[in-house]
Amino acid sequence: MRFATQLVTLTAAMLVLAGCATGVRTAGDGVPVPPSETPVASQTPADPAAQQLQAWIDAATAALPPGAVPAEDAPAAFHSYYGWPCQPALQKDVYWTLPDSTVAATANWLNAQSIPGLVGTTSGRPPIPDDTDYDAAGAGYAPADRTQQGVVFTVAKMTGGVAIRAEVAALTASAVCPSLAPGEMMGLPGQG
Template sequence: MVSVVRVRRSMVLGLALTLMLAGCATNTTARDGGGSGSAAGSDVGESPSPTPTLSGIVDADAEALAQSWLDDAVVPPGAVATETKPANFLSYYGWPCQPMVERTGYWTVEASSVTQVAKWMQQHPTGGLMVTTPGPIPEGTDYDEVTVGNAPAQDSLEGIAYTIRKSAEGVAIRAEIGVKPAGSVCPEGNWGGPGQG
């Protein structure tokens, strides 16, 4: 009986800690404008509210970096930024470190394929980052959805997970951006970085 109570108490404490950590992370949608890079180039609107860290202190550097990655996101020529989700994306990247400063951006590209957009994005990472998803996309393959990761280093747990999804008008792009603020805690083990699962 004692061991059952201890197990239940451990489970409750573990659940409470998980909920507390999950509540610290926020997800903010893109403002009008989108990335500069080789695409639309218009400015992104006001910055979202700061994300508190575990200690309750706002990390201005992490906030600024996340916003700069959104502002400078490199998307193909002709991509148009949108404030609303332009497609039903099948996959999402779960940031293993918590809390994270997060941003999300959306774009659409007309008269293109997922393969064309993904290949272009593999050759044009967002400034200061590198493409971390493995291997080229095979020629002649028609995908419904592909992910391209951009990160500061191959084993980084922060960066951008770009998801390219087929849509009725052509292709939709989503950027999931995550930056580790001061006090962020990463679990032990081998974790795939942005766009790596």
Template sequence: MHRRSALILSLSALLVLTGCATGAGDDAAAPTSEPTASPSVETSGVDAAAEQQAQAWLDAAVVPPGAVRVADSPASFNSYQGWPCRPVAELECYWTLADSTVAGAANWLRENPTADLVSTAGGSPWEEDPNLDGVLVGYIPADESQQGIVYTVSKAESGVAIRAEVAALSASATCPSLAPGEMWGKPGQG
């Protein structure tokens, strides 16, 4: 029990000290502030390499120009990414973007990949629609991977809120078995 408490305290201290940063896809998308990461679940059994990978992906996250980091969730997000494999290091960060639409911010995220990750968004760009209140944009390191970063763009009072959910698998991670013919959906596809 003491080891678990010590692990949680040291991870919390590490996150407070390192925080998370936004990378820029181009000069126009330079970050306006450095957001603070927060672990989103218990980190029991998570190895240091997974923690470092999750932080690296979060540090490489790019958000639309003008996005401002906020410490707490700025909106009511109606969906959350479920990471089925365990153990996994998870982090979250939030931003607000004034005078933007869900489609505008989501399309920007789709066109500006995070680090060396591959988009899971298929099809055409989202069309402007006043009834569009939320969109997921996912990025993974390889096809069929159950780790990476999922952005959720949601309507907010004066624009949109953006949440980044990041997950990196530990070396010992396993995924629950599925019935024949079933498969996991890609992160960010609902």
């Protein structure tokens, strides 16, 4: 009987020790966190392209006209898009609505803005006359080195105002651009 008691005690101790070796960690409130969900952000450097993408999304948001309201999905039909030619690139579309505004007024505002780290690719265009009834217009911004990344705004007419989409892209370290024939060049983001 004594041997059976010792065997049970030894088995229980081994199970406890085995449980310690499973890698199960606890969150600050003592809740177990499986190893696959253990945060590792502090152990690896952040992706520079992801940081750049978020910085340009934040800058695009700051460049919007007063009264712009974030939207989860496309609040209107956008009939064009910018195809980022260099890949792989991190890309994200972000949307807003702007009540009581016109395509002309909003596009003119966006073309007149300054976005940190980017230069306007469409800001040299003459302003759209206020009395023009456009269905859509845009504005583009790219880095000064003329790389195929940055922010392309599209403004679309909708009931009660306009919808704004920002197509944002940041090139990854391994991005490659298409080869062009001699004398050919790509338009900058937002130039069509």
